[in-house]
Amino acid sequence: EIVLTQSPATLSLSPGERATLSCRASQTVSSYLAWYQQKPGQAPRLLIYDASNRATGIPARFSGSGSGTDFTLTVSSLEPEDFAVYYCQQRSNWPVTFGQGTRLEIK
């Protein structure tokens, strides 16, 4: 099973700042990596698929990069609605696995 390790566990930033979230895989996942945003009481929302492609309707301030084992989600300038939990997910090998999440909180 591929283990995805997200860092940091919690990130405290202010609106307008840049957020950089990391996801590291225990073995290569090629570009089969996605990022999701989840707010309390809601289903996850797809942000990025195939490591760097924004999903439909996702603002341009969200971007993904990386391949192989190291991936990054960047939010260029935080809006108040961006404070949430973010998960990465791989689909390269079975079973599908998710990272443990990064909580992005308002400083």
Add this chain to the structure above:
Amino acid sequence: EVQLVESGGGLIQPGGSLRLSCAASGFTVSSNYMSWVRQAPGKGLEWVSLIYSGVSTYYADSVRGRFTISRDNSKNTLYLQMNSLRAEDTAVYFCAREGWAYGQWLAFDYWGQGTLVTVSS
């Protein structure tokens, strides 16, 4: 408009059974990869099961042999039959579509709102 609506959750005693449903609209379940993903209270996301094509199914080790994924094409509905339930199965269960387009993976692009399953005596 694509929509997924789960139902069937509730309180069940350990060892009991429950069947979850996920009614889809705006696309055809039988033509897509469909998964169940769960989230224990206060915890992260855990993939549970996948169905695609005819009868191809996959399960997480934690549920294999106890859970069965299926679909009813006439109702455009996905199911998860859960038997021998344990306290550790307590979670919100989401159904999700895994998108593919021209060979490109689109990840879990649509999710239902989730249904809560509580296993407790």
